[in-house]
Amino acid sequence: MAHAKKINWPIAISIGAIHVIALAAVIPALFSWSSFFLMIGLSIATCGIGISLSFHRSLTHRGLRLIKPFNYIAAFLGTLALQGGPVTWVATHRQHHAATDKEGDPHGADRGFFWSHCEWLIRNNDAVPNDAERARLAPDLYNDPIMMFLDKNSVLLQIALGVGLYFFGGLSAVIWGTFVRLTVMYHSTWLVNSASHMFGYRTYKTNDLSRNNWWVALLSWGEGWHNNHHAFQFSARHGLRWFEFDPIWLAIRGLAVVRIARDIKVPSLEMRQRLSLSSRA
Ligand SMILES: [Zn+2]
Numbered sequence: 249m250a251h252a253k254k255i256n257w258p259i260a261i262s263i264g265a266i267h268v269i270a271l272a273a274v275i276p277a278l279f280s281w282s283s284f285f286l287m288i289g290l291s292i293a294t295c296g297i298g299i300s301l302s303f304h305r306s307l308t309h310r311g312l313r314l315i316k317p318f319n320y321i322a323a324f325l326g327t328l329a330l331q332g333g334p335v336t337w338v339a340t341h342r343q344h345h346a347a348t349d350k351e352g353d354p355h356g357a358d359r360g361f362f363w364s365h366c367e368w369l370i371r372n373n374d375a376v377p378n379d380a381e382r383a384r385l386a387p388d389l390y391n392d393p394i395m396m397f398l399d400k401n402s403v404l405l406q407i408a409l410g411v412g413l414y415f416f417g418g419l420s421a422v423i424w425g426t427f428v429r430l431t432v433m434y435h436s437t438w439l440v441n442s443a444s445h446m447f448g449y450r451t452y453k454t455n456d457l458s459r460n461n462w463w464v465a466l467l468s469w470g471e472g473w474h475n476n477h478h479a480f481q482f483s484a485r486h487g488l489r490w491f492e493f494d495p496i497w498l499a500i501r502g503l504a505v506v507r508i509a510r511d512i513k514v515p516s517l518e519m520r521q522r523l524s525l526s527s528r529a
């Protein structure tokens with residue numbers, strides 16, 4: 249794998265522009281509490297439910313199964329996080345688990361903080377799956393026409409959401425609901441790949457640099473308990489010890505009560521003890 253590849257300018261400019269436009273939020277005329285709460289609500293929907301619950305815990309790792317209509321609604325919400333559609337996201341993430349922190353990992357933390365945070369996205373990157381590799385890594389989604397539709401139209405859907413926000417609440421709703429939301433949520437997701445592979449404690453033996461990081465967990469609804477996650481990838485629950493607060497796990501338990509979430513997987517105490525680095529599991 250070649251290092252320090254050329255910048256992928258369309259991606260770099262798009263991500264840069266989203267950050268720059270988000271700065272308009274400091275203009276007092278563009279602030280309103282309704283836009284602020286809109287941003288929070290859309291962040292929970294698109295990144296909490298969409299990325300963490302759907303793309304990551306359900307679609308990538310099959311830690312739970314969502315009943316059919318909700319499975320697609322949640323994948324639609326994840327697509328609106330503008331991190332690639334479900335097929336691309338899942339294939340890239342499965343590749344991360346297949347070669348964590350070594351050659352072949354799209355965002356291996358062995359190459360440093362900035363690389364694993366966002367440089368991997370803005371440079372041409374051989375480890376990011378191409379179309380044939382997406383079909384191999386995520387055949388379950390690649391062969392699903394609705395998931396493929398979401399994957400191919402993620403930018404169009406984002407633009408449609410932006411137009412809808414404009415008619416709903418003017419420019420203020422667009423700045424907060426799209427640009428501030430995307431900027432903040434990008435960094436919360438990216439910190440899982442960077443900080444949670446560098447800073448924090450390790451509870452379990454894994455062949456990678458994964459760490460449990462409380463502040464990343466707070467910023468990402470529980471995804472920061474990342475050493476637990478690499479140890480038990482199948483687990484719908486990421487925060488395993490009593491103090492490891494994992495809001496998405498609470499959401500999954502709520503969805504299980506109303507029978508929207510099924511086949512929920514968690515590691516047994518014996519599995520945890522087997523991999524534990526200390527007497528506490
Ligand atoms: Zn994962």
Ligand SMILES: [Zn+2]
Nearest residue numbers: 344441458474
């Ligand atoms: Zn990881």
